[in-house]
Amino acid sequence: MLRKVCLLGIGSTLLAGCFGTHTSQAPIATTYPISEQQKMQAAHHWDVLAQHQAELLTQNDLLKNQPLFIRGAKQATPFSTAFDTLLTSQLVAKGAYVKTTPAQAAQVSYKVQVVEHKDRGYIRAPEGAMTALAAGIAVATIPYNQWSEPALALIPAAAATDLFSGSWTSETDQEVLITTQVTIADQVVYSNSNIYYINPGDNGHYTPAGAGAKLKNVSVNSEW
Structure with a gap:
């Protein structure tokens, strides 16, 4: 019996030597180091974001003593309407010079993108x-x-x-990416992005009404 085991081991070793080691015919899935992401689920959280952006903007060397004009979203959403007001209030509270017209002012704008994952894998539970x-x-x-x-x-x-x-909170399949930018003479001098989880029912706060609506097919024929 021992002889058979030894012969099997030697044979396996010789056979393995015929193939490359540490190889794979496709990349092996691995994980990222554990990280945290906040969940945005209240209008107060929009004010927290506005406060954070106001602090960064007023501390930026290129924007100190620079008049600012907040350019609203092309299509209004509940988030954009509130964020315009909240960011204005936070900037004024921190002593920034906020103008109501874009002339001779750095333009503050933001982009909002809702990301919906259709087939997300397992997310490990919190440590402990x-x-x-x-x-x-x-x-x-x-x-x-x-x-x-x-x-x-x-x-x-x-x-x-x-x-x-x-x-305690839970992850969702929907996230929102909010990027705040400042441009002077068509040059981006400031850009900051933040990503948050959102509840599925809240995605309408960040997308214009009717966006993503499915078009219905209408049958057309010559009969009256």
Whole structure:
């Protein structure tokens, strides 16, 4: 038996030597390092973005003491209408010179793109999620083994939920990419992009009414 195993091992080694090692006929799928992405699901989050952009714009060396004109979106959306006002308020609050006409001013504009993934793969749970779940199951089994009142097991689990539930959210198949740009004499002097998850029902906040509507086919013939 030992002789057969040795012969099999030697044969496998010799056979492997006939082929290249560390090879593949197609790229092997791998993952990115774990990262985080915020989820935008309130008008307050638009104000947070406006505040962030106002801070970057007023701190930019090329834009200090430069009059700014906010150019609205070509097609209004709930987001664009609100963001125009919020960004104006945040810039004025930080001492920026915001004009109501584009003459002699740097033009601030933004682009919004909604991305919908049709076939997204598995997204791993947050670190510690499985540990917390296992701990919750373990706590729930304690009363059946030691305590006289099973409902007492819910107290530590509920306390943990109250403590950490504010940081829990879920990924979605839809994201929004928002890019803010500033141009002076047709030259882009500032560009900043941010990507957020959005709830599927909120995509209408970022796309013009009727955008993406499907055209209906109408049959035409010579009969009256």
